[in-house]
Amino acid sequence: MVDLREVIETNQMVSSENLDVRTITMGISLLDCMTPDLDDLCENIYAKITENAKDLVSVGDEIALEIGIPVINKRVSVTPAAIVGAPACHSPEDFVEVASALERASQKIGVNFLGGFSALVQKGMTASDRLLIDSIPQALAKTEHICSSISLGSTKTGIDMDAVKIMGEKVVETAQATKDRDSIGCAKLVVFCNPTDDNPFMAGAFHGVTEGDKVINVGVSGPGVVRTAVSKVRGESFETLCETIKKTAFKITRVGQLVAKEASKRLDTPFGIVDLSLAPTPAVGDSIADIIHEMGMEYCGAPGTTAALAILNDQVKKGGIMASSYVGGLSGAFIPVTEDASMAEAASIGALTLEKLEAMTCVCSVGLDMIAIPGDTPASTISGIIADEMAIGMVNQKTTAVRVIPVIGKKAGDSIELGGLLGNAKIMPVNPYGCADFVNRGGRIPAPVHSFKN
Template identity: 70%
Template sequence: MININEVLETNNMIEKENLDVRTITIGISLLECIDSDLDALNEKIYNRITTVAKNLVPTGQAIEREYGIPIVNKRISVTPIALVGGAACKKPEDFVTIAKTLDRAAKTLGINFIGGYSALVSKGMTEADELLIRSIPQALAETDFVCSSVNLGSTKTGLNMDAVKMMGEIILQAAEYTKENDSIGCAKLVVFCNAPDDNPFMAGAFHGVTEADAIINVGVSGPGVMRKALEAEHGTDFGSLCETVKKTAFKITRVGQLVAREASRRLNIPFGIIDLSLAPTPAIGDSIADIFEEMGLERAGAPGTTAALALLNDQVKKGGVMASSYVGGLSGAFIPVSEDQGMINAVVDGALTLEKLEAMTCVCSVGLDMIAIPGDTKATTISGIIADEMAIGMVNQKTTAVRLIPVIGKKVGDTVEFGGLLGYAPVMPVNSFDCSAFINRGGRIPAPIHSFKN
């Protein structure tokens, strides 16, 4: 049962510092829906999702009303559709019908997003995997709430460079399919190395095959709370700074833990994990970049930024694990460009480049996230950026991801408006030197030697 006294402690953070529970995400297994008949498969998927999650939105709204804790998103993740649809889907268009079924279920339930239009191809692709991947541009263009992800590599398996090459092409196609809306289809598509099975955040959420039939995963956010707490640390040493981050992360995570337990009880679905990620929004004062400035950097991207991010990520985790026994997902600090006003300012001021963002991903929760690039960027260049980011994750045994948006018709210096939590972004320059001969080699990059530890 949620403890009202603990909730009251957070009132100031909620009212003045943008603290919120970013999402309650129900993960749903669709393995029982598998059928060789496409129509039967779609009917089973729709019925399964709308039955298991029928009370998600009203339950989230009731918790908000009763305890005054904003719950920004109510979401669903499902078993990777490449696994579910393989027996019935014989062409990309067949998979698109499943995407439309997922979208229909999302609209029926009134949720914000549904994730799991996904394929896991870190070592190789089945025919179903390839068909789903080729269907992604059309699926994202013809749905409103469906999110897609593809896992291209892992520390244990290495990098599937055939899939890396293909995804460069798919991302450009997704941009072209939605060019009338600033290529927003790409904002719903992310590629991973070491993708977690229990991530509640979009666009990368899917329900892993190691999970239960249904599970509640919660993501909490509080960059504004963290920034406010650090105002008292001007001039102090790093030990004091770390303690403040850690204690604040404990308080933030505790809110998520309480909401997760209450949602689990009311929905009668087991509690899975709390994702500790500090996820920014376009709102003023709700920025990861602002935290760096409170630490003493003039702008995100200044020398010292990677060290500041490493400190933040580590102390958030140390504080969070004291507030919840079940920490998972991505857990750390997100550094999206379009969703963070401070990051946008840093790009506009010339303090933050794509190369610096890549360096920062060595120590952050995810990777290159919500970055608008010129629409005429070559597919092989996009694949090269993906390959670099996947290599960071593979070698460092961490999750990394890429969500690039090549905006058709836009050039460096233009601004792209996505709206809502997706915000807006300046179009960033990309290294134009050619990498096509490297990308076109095909095959796999082997796993690093430390992957053989058992």
């Protein structure tokens, strides 16, 4: 059992090491909202979200106040909109109306983000999927809180390269649609291989169709706590290093378990999972790159960085799974460049490159995340970057993702400021050589041979 005594020892972590519960996310099924009438669909969506999540923000604030652990974000994820909107949406503009209904609901309940403007096209696209994808630039430009994710591949099905090509184009269109705000729309758009149904983190959260009517998923954090612990064992053996990270992850995850159980009880909603991912913020000292530095790298990106990240990810999982009855989501270490001050610094001085980040994604939780690139990057190049990352996920049977921001009107070395948790960074250079002939082949990359296990 988790009790408040276990939280007492975390006081130091909260006060000086940036420990927090990054998010309480309520997943809500919208399958019973489906109807052929668009107006009725939008009304059903608004009503169900606002009724089920009306107390989410206040309960999160109450729990944070009572136990003394900051709960930074309260979020909602919903059934992929391409499924829910299929009977009623017959144009991209119809899906923009759905996004507007989701936005109104998010504003009413006061959450900071709502995820699930999504489609699952890893093996092919329905007409509804394609309409939603075509609506993304306009939908993200017109809304503030809505996040979109598209699944393009999986270990079981391979990679839909037609969809990969289209999404490279949609990333550019979304950047253009929000160019007056440093192309911020792309910060709310992510593509996946092997996405999870219970991820509480944005922009990739959606409520999977195998989930119940509603559920509470909690994402914990604490890079600053791990960094402090690792700094105390400098020069010690890898065994000592691993044990230190594992024990620290256990303590962090216990906090998440406590918050998840309490939120579940007060919101009368089943507890789903604790995602024990180490999610950084732009705050000084709350950085994955700082942990890697304490492990022995001069800067994140130096030789040895991938091995260090592999250690970190593995030990976080080993510690976390002992601390919670249900661990899920992504669980590990995120490496978003703009959201991690020290990661952004490493990128700005050239210690961390796009290619090194790609190598690191082989062993971290997700993938190429929150990376600002030049605004004139061709759509085919973005599709190539996506294809590389999807291949890593497919072959390695892990979740990978791409969230890149081609900042219109800016070039490598320029700076962007997205604000809040989205952070800031300098724009990273992209390999200038083309891949259009590869991307334009069309069709599907087959699943790897080791996927056939049934």
